[in-house]
Amino acid sequence: MPSPATGGDGAGLAEPLLANGDGGAAGQAFCSGGKDKWQWVPADEGEEEQGRPLLYRTFKVRGIFIHPYRLINLARLILVIQFFIWRIRHKDSDNMTLWWITVVGDFWFAVSWLLNQASKLNPIRRVPNLELLNQRFDPQAADDGDQLPGVDVFINTVDPVDEPVLCTMNSVLSILATDYPVDKHATYFSDDGGSLVHYEALQETAKFAAVWAPFCRKHRVEPRAPESYFEVKPEEEAPYAGDAAAEFVGDRRHVRREYEEFKEQLAALFTIIPQRSETYGRDVVAAKGATPTYMADGTHWPGTWLEPAENHKKGQHAAIVQVMLNHPGDEPQLGAPASSESPLDLSAVDVRLPMLVYIAREKKPGYDHQKKAGAMNVQLRVSALLSNAPFIINFDGDHYINNSSAFRAAMCFMLDDRHGEDTAFVQFPQRFDDVDPTDRYCNHNRVFFDATALGLNGIQGPSYVGTGCMFRRAALYGADPPCWQPPDGRSKAVMDSPWKQFGNSMPFINSVPLATQPVTPPASTLDERLAAELADVSTCAYEDGTEWGYGVGWVYNIATEDVVTGFRIHRKGWRSMYCAMEPDAFRGTAPINLTERLHQILRWSGGSLDMFFSRNCPLLAGRRLHPMQRVVYTNMTMYPVSAAFIFVYDLLPLMWLSGAEFYIQKPYTTYVAYLFAGIAMMEVSGMVEIKWAGLTLLDWCRNEQFYMIGATGVYPAAVLHSLLRLVGLKGLPFKLTSKPQSVSGGAPRERFAEMYEVKWSPLLVPTVVVMIVNVAAVGAAIGRAAAGGWSFVQLVGAAGGLLFNAWVLLLLYPFALGIMGRWSKRPYVLFVVLVVVLAAIASAYLVLLAVFAPRSVSPVWMERWSVVRAIVSPANWRI
Ligand SMILES: O=c1ccn([C@@H]2O[C@H](COP(=O)(O)OP(=O)(O)O[C@H]3O[C@H](CO)[C@@H](O)[C@H](O)[C@H]3O)[C@@H](O)[C@H]2O)c(=O)[nH]1
Numbered sequence: 001m002p003s004p005a006t007g008g009d010g011a012g013l014a015e016p017l018l019a020n021g022d023g024g025a026a027g028q029a030f031c032s033g034g035k036d037k038w039q040w041v042p043a044d045e046g047e048e049e050q051g052r053p054l055l056y057r058t059f060k061v062r063g064i065f066i067h068p069y070r071l072i073n074l075a076r077l078i079l080v081i082q083f084f085i086w087r088i089r090h091k092d093s094d095n096m097t098l099w100w101i102t103v104v105g106d107f108w109f110a111v112s113w114l115l116n117q118a119s120k121l122n123p124i125r126r127v128p129n130l131e132l133l134n135q136r137f138d139p140q141a142a143d144d145g146d147q148l149p150g151v152d153v154f155i156n157t158v159d160p161v162d163e164p165v166l167c168t169m170n171s172v173l174s175i176l177a178t179d180y181p182v183d184k185h186a187t188y189f190s191d192d193g194g195s196l197v198h199y200e201a202l203q204e205t206a207k208f209a210a211v212w213a214p215f216c217r218k219h220r221v222e223p224r225a226p227e228s229y230f231e232v233k234p235e236e237e238a239p240y241a242g243d244a245a246a247e248f249v250g251d252r253r254h255v256r257r258e259y260e261e262f263k264e265q266l267a268a269l270f271t272i273i274p275q276r277s278e279t280y281g282r283d284v285v286a287a288k289g290a291t292p293t294y295m296a297d298g299t300h301w302p303g304t305w306l307e308p309a310e311n312h313k314k315g316q317h318a319a320i321v322q323v324m325l326n327h328p329g330d331e332p333q334l335g336a337p338a339s340s341e342s343p344l345d346l347s348a349v350d351v352r353l354p355m356l357v358y359i360a361r362e363k364k365p366g367y368d369h370q371k372k373a374g375a376m377n378v379q380l381r382v383s384a385l386l387s388n389a390p391f392i393i394n395f396d397g398d399h400y401i402n403n404s405s406a407f408r409a410a411m412c413f414m415l416d417d418r419h420g421e422d423t424a425f426v427q428f429p430q431r432f433d434d435v436d437p438t439d440r441y442c443n444h445n446r447v448f449f450d451a452t453a454l455g456l457n458g459i460q461g462p463s464y465v466g467t468g469c470m471f472r473r474a475a476l477y478g479a480d481p482p483c484w485q486p487p488d489g490r491s492k493a494v495m496d497s498p499w500k501q502f503g504n505s506m507p508f509i510n511s512v513p514l515a516t517q518p519v520t521p522p523a524s525t526l527d528e529r530l531a532a533e534l535a536d537v538s539t540c541a542y543e544d545g546t547e548w549g550y551g552v553g554w555v556y557n558i559a560t561e562d563v564v565t566g567f568r569i570h571r572k573g574w575r576s577m578y579c580a581m582e583p584d585a586f587r588g589t590a591p592i593n594l595t596e597r598l599h600q601i602l603r604w605s606g607g608s609l610d611m612f613f614s615r616n617c618p619l620l621a622g623r624r625l626h627p628m629q630r631v632v633y634t635n636m637t638m639y640p641v642s643a644a645f646i647f648v649y650d651l652l653p654l655m656w657l658s659g660a661e662f663y664i665q666k667p668y669t670t671y672v673a674y675l676f677a678g679i680a681m682m683e684v685s686g687m688v689e690i691k692w693a694g695l696t697l698l699d700w701c702r703n704e705q706f707y708m709i710g711a712t713g714v715y716p717a718a719v720l721h722s723l724l725r726l727v728g729l730k731g732l733p734f735k736l737t738s739k740p741q742s743v744s745g746g747a748p749r750e751r752f753a754e755m756y757e758v759k760w761s762p763l764l765v766p767t768v769v770v771m772i773v774n775v776a777a778v779g780a781a782i783g784r785a786a787a788g789g790w791s792f793v794q795l796v797g798a799a800g801g802l803l804f805n806a807w808v809l810l811l812l813y814p815f816a817l818g819i820m821g822r823w824s825k826r827p828y829v830l831f832v833v834l835v836v837v838l839a840a841i842a843s844a845y846l847v848l849l850a851v852f853a854p855r856s857v858s859p860v861w862m863e864r865w866s867v868v869r870a871i872v873s874p875a876n877w878r879i
Pocket residue numbers: 156157158159163190192370371372375395396397398465466467559560561562600603604735736737738
């Protein structure tokens with residue numbers, strides 16, 4: 001395959017991109033603990049005195065926040081215990097079955113609250129010191145010992161339409177242009193769709209990168225994903241950071257034009273490829289009854305045919321591994337001066353591009369390809385044979401690098417003298433671009449990424465969340481961390497019977513011990529033998545009978561590979577680090593359509609339960625797992641179970657409809673008082689959490705709301721899924737998350753158009769039922785109260801119950817908006833409908849009472865009723 005030009009030649013230049021690589025922002029963040037982070041105080045002063053260079057600094061929450069926070073939670077714990085003692089002593093209810101259900105339910109809530117809270121009692125922030133890193137790993141002064149280590153970058157995609165190809169290629173561009181030594185990182189693009197569109201788009205991208213990457217380096221622009229870069233309004237732009245200010249405007253205009261052209265080329269691929277195939281394939285079609293897909297040079301594309309044919313269809317084709325950009329060599333290359341062809345003066349810019357490899361692993365019918373985990377394990381082996389960097393960072397196709405210092409930031413943790421060696425991965429938060437300003441579907445997950453993750457950071461480290469995470473290769477291979485290695489220094493786990501563990505490729509096995517070495521070996525040159533080996537490690541059969549997917553690589557047989565893979569590493573005793581930077585390290589796109597979002601939560605919660613009922617159950621882990629970390633993982637895997645109880649509780653209001661007096665627990669007022677106190681304390685604790693984590697009230701409400709929305713429909717489905725699996729069935733099918741199409745290069749669409757789309761799915765039904773039940777309960781209670789004949793105590797009881805209903809409805813509010821579709825642009829419609837429906841139910845209920853239980857209705861109403869009845873009674877109808 002012809003490989004696109006890598007740019008001009010030239011010689012000898014210190015990499016300009018390194019000179020001042022980290023930029024000022026991160027430096028400031030280091031001093032103060034970040035913008036607006038007055039809640040945090042340094043926690044590592046002692047360590048500084050020991051004279052070690054601290055590549056990152058540690059901060060803990062200021063006492064004025066954390067002490068009250070812990071105190072409230074202690075008080076709540078006492079209250080909860082007291083509550084149960086009280087309940088057990090007062091076994092008094094109108095229905096003992098319900099009493100038992102609620103005791104068990106309340107107990108489960110208390111436990112899950114405790115598990116959840118436990119993870120957040122010691123939050124820690126860590127801020128990388130990029131300046132120090134750059135000093136220590138200064139390329140000018142460097143001899144071999146002091147170079148930044150290599151990083152292999154994995155990026156995954158499946159479908160050029162569902163995951164718009166322009167978005168994916170933007171991510172690739174942001175990686176190719178990132179601020180890390182060009183010869184020290186290599187990108188492995190996994191195309192699980194085996195699509196020629198991806199392949200040719202990647203070729204175009206490599207060509208465009210020859211302009212884009214040098215432009216970014218020359219002017220030090222951010223972010224380095226062109227779509228996002230050109231979207232920034234001039235007034236929001238960061239101050240110019242390069243050293244050719246005079247040329248900036250002209251260069252930018254030129255690159256922008258090239259980018260527009262590049263976009264058109266990508267969009268055209270969808271028509272060019274079918275057209276080309278038709279032209280080439282005219283005679284073949286009749287003979288084979290299918291249209292092969294042709295590459296530009298007239299050969300068949302093995303990935304897929306336009307019409308499927310044996311061994312050439314989606315899901316059935318040989319492996320394709322293609323080096324698109326070769327390893328650039330370690331000598332910098334200056335670009336060409338401005339010319340009539342290219343007005344961009346690159347004579348002082350290193351124009352090399354990092355290595356870029358296209359992979360479509362073999363697909364065969366009948367094989368379980370293990371989705372993303374399977375794809376990444378192939379990337380792991382292919383990269384081992386080509387560049388074998390000791391570090392790996394992985395991205396979903398829709399996540400791009402938003403802050404070019406991110407790789408260096410991760411290195412601050414990996415290379416630090418304190419815990420660096422025992423750190424298996426550095427997780428960055430997931431941030432999203434396309435979410436609506438109110439974050440209706442809680443896509444930002446702020447409570448998790450700004451509070452929980454910091455809590456985990458204070459224990460053994462954050463869990464792995466699937467993207468934007470830098471790994472130590474050895475940890476993925478199943479090695480032990482140095483702190484748990486036997487004194488002879490060699491990790492037994494890795495080298496006992498390597499075939500059984502790693503499969504039959506000798507070159508791969510030989511690469512394993514090298515992966516732990518700090519200095520990357522030069523990338524292998526691609527000869528025939530290597531090409532054959534690459535194809536071999538990308539076959540389906542390669543992993544048969546090995547440890548891949550169990551003890552080695554990303555974990556298999558689970559709806560989500562992320563948390564469980566992180567867990568498998570933690571249980572070996574490794575730690576992980578959390579790194580939230582400003583500006584955000586990476587950004588991606590989130591599903592902003594309700595149904596997509598629910599399917600995503602379903603996959604996550606289903607995966608969690610899968611994990612609990614697997615060999616990776618947190619309760620089964622050995623002593624290397626920190627006790628608190630075990631608690632955290634137990635919570636992370638068991639949380640969907642609560643839904644079973646929540647669902648019952650949400651339906652309890654049905655009892656209002658019976659009209660009779662009914663108490664789950666007597667004395668009822670004490671019961672209610674306990675519940676209110678418990679809930680109130682939880683809310684107060686939440687408010688303190690908002691303060692130390694720097695969240696907004698809205699972030700926090702969204703979190704509560706989405707928990708409830710999940711708990712009514714999705715989590716019960718997840719429980720069902722794991723029950724199905726427990727009895728040996730397949731469980732629920734999980735689908736790829738579709739990404740918003742607005743960036744796919746077509747006509748500009750309305751902003752957040754996706755949010756207003758309603759796609760019905762069985763998953764929506766239970767939540768709708770819960771909503772109806774609660775609305776009906778409120779209506780009925782109003783009718784009942786209006787009918788009169790309730791004592792004061794009964795009224796108070798009813799008011800408490802109504803408050804519960806109203807609370808449930810408030811929590812389900814985003815869901816209600818979601819199923820309103822475009823109407824939700826005018827939320828007041830919802831309230832009008834609500835009032836009308838309530839009035840209707842209340843009157844209907846009143847009528848029912850008047851007909852069936854006239855004695856429970858006050859005489860005033862009965863009088864009116866007799867008038868109405870007189871009118872509607874058929875006996876009085878005269879024709
Ligand atoms: O057969 C497959 C299926 C998916 N993917 C890739 O996996 C990534 C994530 O899949 P997606 O359907 O987009 O899931 P999301 O819900 O967007 O992803 C979240 O949830 C996943 C776990 O379920 C994590 O792996 C992700 O990192 C996290 O962002 C995407 O890049 C896909 O291209 C593959 O490579 N092969």
